[in-house]
Amino acid sequence: AQSVTQPDIHITVxxxxxxxxxxxxxxxxxxxxxxxxxxxxxxxxxxxxxxxxDTLVQGIKGFEAEFKRSQSSFNLRxxxxxxxxxxxxFCAVGESNDYKLSFGAGTTVTVRA
Amino acid sequence: xAGVVQSPRYKIIEKKQPVAFWCNPISxxxxxxxxxxxxxQGPELLIRYENEEAVDDSQxxxxxFSAERLKGVDSTLKIQPAELGDSAVYLCASSLTSGSGxxxxxxPGTRLTVT
Numbered sequence: 001a002q003s004v005t006q007p008d009i010h011i012t013v014x015x016x017x018x019x020x021x022x023x024x025x026x027x028x029x030x031x032x033x034x035x036x037x038x039x040x041x042x043x044x045x046x047x048x049x050x051x052x053x054d055t056l057v058q059g060i061k062g063f064e065a066e067f068k069r070s071q072s073s074f075n076l077r078x079x080x081x082x083x084x085x086x087x088x089x090f091c092a093v094g095e096s097n098d099y100k101l102s103f104g105a106g107t108t109v110t111v112r113a
Numbered sequence: 114x115a116g117v118v119q120s121p122r123y124k125i126i127e128k129k130q131p132v133a134f135w136c137n138p139i140s141x142x143x144x145x146x147x148x149x150x151x152x153x154q155g156p157e158l159l160i161r162y163e164n165e166e167a168v169d170d171s172q173x174x175x176x177x178f179s180a181e182r183l184k185g186v187d188s189t190l191k192i193q194p195a196e197l198g199d200s201a202v203y204l205c206a207s208s209l210t211s212g213s214g215x216x217x218x219x220x221p222g223t224r225l226t227v228t
Contacts, residue, residue, distance in 0.1 A: 044219040
């Protein structure tokens, strides 16, 4: 069964600084990978997804993620964070022939002025 | 386009009481999901519907949880009786159809507190 590990529970970053959130997955075949963001009191919103092809994926709100098969990783990055990026971020993995998503425990991002 | 609607947004009940959550998916979405999100964790799937049929309820605690999706649109998730450990956020999501290729759109959730 697939699983997802987000090693960082909480990250604090200064506004304007770069951000990188780590995600490692466990899955035998090529996974479908997702990053979701959850703002306080809101549902999850899809930032980006990877199915195949170019391993560098661009998403909404200026985020990007890179799939590295050799490291079983799908890290999320943003060059310059805004105060509105403060939220909880979830990495998820799915299978090509299955609808089920397995989510990581999430990383909370705090942005300081 | 309206998103996934859930109500109530917050619910506080005493243990052993019943509670129900309602979800209205995005129009035209055939697949509906109920997730439970415990504090500090990611969402975990409880049940998935394809139209009005529950095609995967393997993670639903059937002794106290029940769900229905009449007419393949709105859905209700019920807990009876509630236990302290049921305190969590219950998320509803919908997608055009099943399969990881189809984005799941999430509602804001219902935060349940059982005292």
